[in-house]
Amino acid sequence: MRPLKLVxxxxxxxxxxxxxxxxxxxxxxxxxxxGDTGAGKTVIFDAVSYALYGQTxxxxxxxxMLRSQYxxxxxxxFVELEFSFRGKCYRVRRNPExxxxxxxxxxxxxxxxxxxxYYPDGRVPVTRxxxxxxxxxxxxxxxxxxxxxxxMIAQGQFRKFLDTNTDERSKIFRDLFHTYFFQQLQDxxxxxxxxxxxxFAEQQRRSEQALNGISCIYPAYxxxxxxxxxxxxxxxxxxxxxxxxxxxxxxxxxxQQMAAAAAIVTKNLTALQDSxxxxxxxxQLEKYMQTTEVRIAGMQKHLEQEAAAAVQRQEALQKLEAExxxxxxGEVELAQLQTxxxxxxxxxxxxxxxxxxxxxxxxxEVSLLQKRQEYKQACDNFNHLNEQSDACFDRFLGAQAGxxxxxxxxxxxxxxxxxxCEHPQPVQLAQDAPTxxxxxxxxxxxxxxxxxRDGLIGEGKALKEHLELDKSLLTSKGMxxxxxxxxKLIAEKAQAELKDVNNKITSLxxxxxxxxxxxxxxxxxxxxxxxxxxxxxxxxxxxxSMRQQMAGAxxxxxxxxxxxxxxxxxxxxxDEQKLQQEHEKLLAQQRELELxxxxxxAAIKNNQRIKQEVxxxxxxxxxxxxxxxxxNSLSATLNGTLTGKKRVNLExxxxxxxxxxxxxxxxVRLLRMSRGQYELCRDKMQDADSKTGNSKTGLxxxxxxxxxxxxxxxxxxxxxxxxxxxLALALGLADEVQSCAGGIxxxxxxxxxxxxxxxxxxxxxxxxxxxxxxEGHRLVGxxxxxxxxxxxxxxxxxxxxxxxxQGTGSEVALVVD
Numbered sequence: 001m002r003p004l005k006l007v008x009x010x011x012x013x014x015x016x017x018x019x020x021x022x023x024x025x026x027x028x029x030x031x032x033x034x035g036d037t038g039a040g041k042t043v044i045f046d047a048v049s050y051a052l053y054g055q056t057x058x059x060x061x062x063x064x065m066l067r068s069q070y071x072x073x074x075x076x077x078f079v080e081l082e083f084s085f086r087g088k089c090y091r092v093r094r095n096p097e098x099x100x101x102x103x104x105x106x107x108x109x110x111x112x113x114x115x116x117x118y119y120p121d122g123r124v125p126v127t128r129x130x131x132x133x134x135x136x137x138x139x140x141x142x143x144x145x146x147x148x149x150x151x152m153i154a155q156g157q158f159r160k161f162l163d164t165n166t167d168e169r170s171k172i173f174r175d176l177f178h179t180y181f182f183q184q185l186q187d188x189x190x191x192x193x194x195x196x197x198x199x200f201a202e203q204q205r206r207s208e209q210a211l212n213g214i215s216c217i218y219p220a221y222x223x224x225x226x227x228x229x230x231x232x233x234x235x236x237x238x239x240x241x242x243x244x245x246x247x248x249x250x251x252x253x254x255x256q257q258m259a260a261a262a263a264i265v266t267k268n269l270t271a272l273q274d275s276x277x278x279x280x281x282x283x284q285l286e287k288y289m290q291t292t293e294v295r296i297a298g299m300q301k302h303l304e305q306e307a308a309a310a311v312q313r314q315e316a317l318q319k320l321e322a323e324x325x326x327x328x329x330g331e332v333e334l335a336q337l338q339t340x341x342x343x344x345x346x347x348x349x350x351x352x353x354x355x356x357x358x359x360x361x362x363x364x365e366v367s368l369l370q371k372r373q374e375y376k377q378a379c380d381n382f383n384h385l386n387e388q389s390d391a392c393f394d395r396f397l398g399a400q401a402g403x404x405x406x407x408x409x410x411x412x413x414x415x416x417x418x419x420x421c422e423h424p425q426p427v428q429l430a431q432d433a434p435t436x437x438x439x440x441x442x443x444x445x446x447x448x449x450x451x452x453r454d455g456l457i458g459e460g461k462a463l464k465e466h467l468e469l470d471k472s473l474l475t476s477k478g479m480x481x482x483x484x485x486x487x488k489l490i491a492e493k494a495q496a497e498l499k500d501v502n503n504k505i506t507s508l509x510x511x512x513x514x515x516x517x518x519x520x521x522x523x524x525x526x527x528x529x530x531x532x533x534x535x536x537x538x539x540x541x542x543x544x545s546m547r548q549q550m551a552g553a554x555x556x557x558x559x560x561x562x563x564x565x566x567x568x569x570x571x572x573x574x575d576e577q578k579l580q581q582e583h584e585k586l587l588a589q590q591r592e593l594e595l596x597x598x599x600x601x602a603a604i605k606n607n608q609r610i611k612q613e614v615x616x617x618x619x620x621x622x623x624x625x626x627x628x629x630x631x632n633s634l635s636a637t638l639n640g641t642l643t644g645k646k647r648v649n650l651e652x653x654x655x656x657x658x659x660x661x662x663x664x665x666x667x668v669r670l671l672r673m674s675r676g677q678y679e680l681c682r683d684k685m686q687d688a689d690s691k692t693g694n695s696k697t698g699l700x701x702x703x704x705x706x707x708x709x710x711x712x713x714x715x716x717x718x719x720x721x722x723x724x725x726x727l728a729l730a731l732g733l734a735d736e737v738q739s740c741a742g743g744i745x746x747x748x749x750x751x752x753x754x755x756x757x758x759x760x761x762x763x764x765x766x767x768x769x770x771x772x773x774x775e776g777h778r779l780v781g782x783x784x785x786x787x788x789x790x791x792x793x794x795x796x797x798x799x800x801x802x803x804x805x806q807g808t809g810s811e812v813a814l815v816v817d
Contacts, residue, residue, distance in 0.1 A: 001140055001151075002027070002453070002747040002779060003048055004089065004195065007080040008073030013042035013801075017075075020044065024816055025779060025795050027747075030770055033783045034790060035799030037274065040810045041783045044797070045152060045750050051081035052094050052136050053144035055750070057152050067098040070809035074101060075110075084747075085139060091118040092136065120364065146172050150733055152750040162714055162726045166652065166699040173655040173699070174517030176737050182638075190634035196628035202613035203621035208233055210613045211240055215603035216247050237618055244611050245765060247602055256599040262593040269586050272579065282564065289560040292553055299550040306543045313536045314447075321593050342509045349500040354477055358491055368463045382449035388444040392434050399433030425528075428816040556699045652698040656682065658736060659699055666732030673724045673765040679704045680725060727751065731770075752783040762787070767792050 005611040006020040026030045033041045046056040048068065058537050065076045078095040097113040115132040118125045126132050134170070137143050142150065150172070163174075174180050194768060211233050216222050223242060273592035379538035408424050409415060421524075434442075471487070482497070636642045648656070659682060667679045683700040701714050703725065734749065763786070770780050781797075782789065790796065801807055 001082060002084045003082055006044070006047055006051070007078075008043075008047050008075040009079075009194070010049060010068040010075045011066055011079055012068060012069065013038075013040035013810040014043070014812075015070035015072070015075070015807070018810075018812050020797065020812055021739075021814065022779075024814055028777050028779055029795065030767070030780050030782060030793050031466055031795035032789055032793040033781060033797045033799065034785065036801045036810075038450045039799040039801045041799050042752055044799075045752060045781075045783070047079045048154065049144070049148065050096075051171040052140070053092055053147065054094060054113075054133060055144050057750070058059045066096045070811065076100070090120060090139070092116070093118075094132075108364070112290040141175060148177060150176075150730060150737075151748060152752075161428075161731055162701065162722060166697050169659075169699040170652055170655055173477065173658060174651070176733075178652050179657050180652050181770060182649075186638045187653060189631060189638055193628065193632040193635040196624055196631055198618065200621055200624040200628055203617045203624060207237065207614050207617040207621065210610050210617065211237070213606065213609055214240075214244060214591070215245070217603070217604050218250065221247055239615065241611055241614060244607050248607050248611075251589070251600050251604045253609070255597060255604070256596045258593055258600065262590065262597070265586055265590045265593065269583070269590065272475055272583050273281070274588070277368050285564045287562055289557065289564060290559060292557045296550055296553045296557065299546050299553070303543060303550070304545060305797065306539060306546075310536070310539065310543075313532065313539070314533065315327070327455045336514065341505060341512065342503050344508065348501045348505065350481055350502065351494050353586050354474075354494050355498065357470065357474050357477060358487070358494070361467065361487075364463065364467045364470060366461065368467055368694055370458060370459040371463055375453065375460055378449065378456050379533040382446065382453045385442070385449045389439075390444040392442040393434075393439050396434045396436065396439050401784070430581040494663065552792060561731070646697070648698040656698050662729070662732045662736045664732075665735045667729055670725060670728035673728065674769070675761070675765065677705060677707050678721065678725065679706065680714070680729065727766065727770075747778055749778060750783075751780065761790060 003022045005022060006012045007017065009017040011018075033039055033044060042057070046066075049055060049057040058065075063112070068075075070673055071077070076095065077098050078093060080091065080093040082089060082091045090577050092115070094115045096113065099108045101107075102109040103367070105412065113129065115129045116127050117132045117135050122260060126135050140147070141409055157533075164172075174183065176476050210228060216225060218320065224243060228236050233240055336680050338672055371548075409426050411423070412421055414421050474487065474490065475485040478487075478494075479485045484490060484491040484493065504751060514612075523813050603732075634781040638650040640647045640652065663682065670678055670680060681704050682698070682703055683702045702711050703714050703717060704711050714725060767789070770782070782793070794817040800813070801810050
C-alpha cells in the first residue's frame with residue numbers, strides 16, 4: 001500500500017482543507033516530516049490511519065476528538081486518502097461524528113460518522129462503515145493493530161512489536177502468512193478428540209446406568225453387585241456380565257420349579273371342579289327359583305289390580321258413551337240451523353240488492369231534477385245575453401250617422417249621402433255608442449250561452465231515458481220478490497222484511513254458537529271414548545299376556561324344584577364349606593405361583609436385555625477408546641500439549657520458520673546500525689522451559705550482545721537500542737512478507753520520533769539503513785525534530801503553525817530538492 005494523495009478538512013490543527021500530494025515524493029527513498037512542536041506532524045499519520053481504519057495511529061486520539069477547533073462552523077470535517085495497491089488506485093473517505101449548523105432553521109445538528117470506499121474498476125462504492133472496515137482489511141490483509149505494528153512505528157509505540165509475546169506475535173503472523181489453516185487443523189483435531197472423549201464417556205455412562213438395573217434376589221450376588229457399583233464397574237464389566245449369566249441361570253431354574261408346583265395346584269383344582277360345579281349349580285337353582293317365585297307373586301298381584309281397574313274402566317266407558325250420544329244430537333241440529341242460515345243469507349242479499357237499486361233510482365231522480373234546474377238557468381241566461389246582443393247591435397247601427405258626420409262632413413265638402421255642400425244641422429255623435437268590437441263580444445257571449453243550453457238538453461234527455469230503464473227494472477224486481485210494483489210500497493216492504501231477516505240471522509248465530517260448543521264437546525268426548533276403548537283393549541291384551549307368562553313361570557318353578565331335589569340328592573355326603581375352603585386355598589396358591597413366575601420372567605428378560613445392551617456399549621466404548629487414543633495423541637502433538645515436550649503447536653512451528661527468516665533479514669540491518677554489537681534471536685531457553693505449564697512459546701525474542709557474549713531480554717535494551725531493534729525488525733518483517741508468494745505488499749512505512757535517542761554514529765547508520773530500502777521501491781516517512789535529519793533528507797513536508805495575520809491552525813508545505 002502506497003499513499004498518493006491525502007486531503008484533510010477541519011481535521012486536527014488543520015482548519016481548512018489541506019492537501020498533501022505524496023506522489024511528488026517519488027516511489028522510493030526517505031522523506032522527513034518536520035516542523036513546529038504541536039503543529040500537527042503526527043496528525044498526518046493519524047489521518048492516513050483514520051482514513052483506512054477509522055482509528056488514529058497511536059490510539060491516543062479518539063475519533064470524536066478529531067474535529068478542528070480552529071475550523072469555521074460550516075467547514076466539513078473529513079479525511080480522504082488516495083492510495084495504490086498492487087498497481088491499482090483506490091480512494092477512501094471518512095468523517096467522524098461532529099456537530100454542524102443545521103441546514104434548515106437555526107441551531108446545531110449532529111453529522112453522523114460515515115465512510116466510503118471507491119474501487120478502480122467503477123463498481124458500486126461501499127458506503128456502510130462496517131462494510132468499509134471489512135473491505136479495507138480484506139484488501140490490505142492487515143487490521144489496524146497489525147498495520148500500526150508493521151508499517152507505522154508510532155510515537156511512543158516503537159517497542160510494542162519488539163516486546164510483544166508469542167500469543168500476540170502469532171496473531172500477527174497468522175494474517176500475514178495465512179497460517180490460519182494450521183490453527184483450524186489444530187482446533188478440528190482438538191474438537192474431534194473432545195467429541196470422542198465425550199462419546200467414550202457417554203458409552204461408559206450408559207453401560208453403568210444399564211448395569212445398575214440388574215435384577216437379583218440372591219443376597220450373596222447382591223453384595224457383589226453393590227461392590228462393583230461402588231467402583232463404577234471400572235475394569236470389571238466382563239466379570240459383572242458373567243455374574244449376570246449365573247443369576248439368569250438361577251432364575252430359570254427357579255422358574256422351572258415354580259412351573260412344576262403350578263401344575264400340581266392346577267391338577268388339584270381340576271379334581272375339585274365337578275363338586276364345585278354341582279354346588280354352583282345348586283346355588284344358581286336356588287337363586288333362580290327364588291327369583292321365579294317373586295316374579296309369579298308380582299304377576300299375580302298385578303293381575304288382581306288389573307281386574308279391579310277393568311271394572312272401573314267399563315263403568316267409565318258406559319258413562320262416556322251416554323254423554324257422546326247426547327252430544328251427537330246437537331251436531332244434527334247444528335246442520336239444520338246452518339241450512340236455514342244459508343237460506344236467510346241468500347234472501348238478505350236479494351233484499352239488499354233491491355234496496356241498492358232503489359237508492360240508485362232515487363239518486364238519478366235527484367240528478368234529473370238538478371239538470372232541469374240547470375237547463376232553466378241556462379235558458380234564462382241565453383235569453384238575457386241574446387237580448388243584450390241585439391240591443392248592442394241596434395245602438396251600433398243608430399250611431400253610424402253620427403260617426404259619418406263627425407269624421408266625413410267638412411264645411412264646403414259634399415256629403416257622401418246627399419251630396420250637399422252645406423251642412424246646417426249635422427247629427428251629433430252619441431257619447432255611449434258601442435263599437436264594432438263591443439258588438440262582436442256581446443254576440444260571442446250569447447252564442448256560448450246557447451251552446452250550454454243545447455248541451456244540457458241532451459244530458460237531461462239521456463238521464464231521463466236511463467231513469468225510465470231503472471224504474472222498469474226496479475218494479476220488475478219488486479214484483480218478483482215482494483209481489484208489488486209500486487215504488488214506495490217496494491221500499492217499505494223491502495225495509496221491513498230485511499229487518500226481519502237480520503233478526504233471524506242474529507238469533508240463528510247465537511243458537512249455532514251454543515250448538516258449536518256442544519259439537520266440539522261431542523268430538524272431544526268421542527276422541528276420549530276411542531282412546532279409552534283402545535287403552536282398555538291394550539290393558540286386556542297385556543293382562544292376557546301376563547296370565548300366559550305366569551302360567552309359564554309356574555311351569556318353570558316346578559321344573560326348578562325338581563332339579564334342586566336332584567342336586568340335593570347328589571350332594572348328600574359332601575361338606576360344602578370344607579370343599580369351598582380347600583378351593584380358596586388352592587386358588588391362593590395358584591395366584592402366588594403366577595406372581596412369582598411373572599417376577600422371574602421379568603427379571604430374566606431384564607437381565608438378558610441388560611447383558612445385550614452392555615455388550616454393545618462396551619464394544620462401542622472400546623472402539624471409541626482406540627479412536628480417541630489415536631486422535632488425542634495427534635491433537636496433543638499438533639497443539640503442543642504432549643507431556644514432557646515443548647509447548648509449540650503446529651501453527652507456531654510454521655510461524656517459527658517465518659520468524660527465523662524475518663530475524664535473518666532484521667539482523668542484517670541491526671548489526672550494521674549497532675556496529676556489530678546486537679543480533680536478535682528466538683528465545684530457545686524459554687522453549688526448553690515450556691515443557692510444563694500452559695504458556696504458549698516459540699515466538700519470544702531475546703538479543704545477543706557480541707560485546708559481552710551474553711543473551712538477554714530485549715526489554716533490557718536502552719531507548720536508542722530499542723528503536724534500532726524495532727526499526728530493523730519492522731523492516732525485516734516487511735521484506736519477508738513481500739517475499740512470500742501471495743504475501744502482503746508493503747510499499748510504505750512511517751516512523752514517528754525515536755531518532756533523538758541515537759548518537760551521531762547510530763543516527764548515520766539508521767539513516768543509511770532506511771535509505772537502503774529504496775532498492776525495494778519503498779517510501780519511508782520519518783517524523784523528527786532532529787536537526788541533522790533535515791540536512792540528511794532532501795524530501796520534506798514542513799508543518800507550520802499559523803500566527804497573527806496568517807490566521808489560526810496549521811499549514812503544510814512540500815519541499816522536494
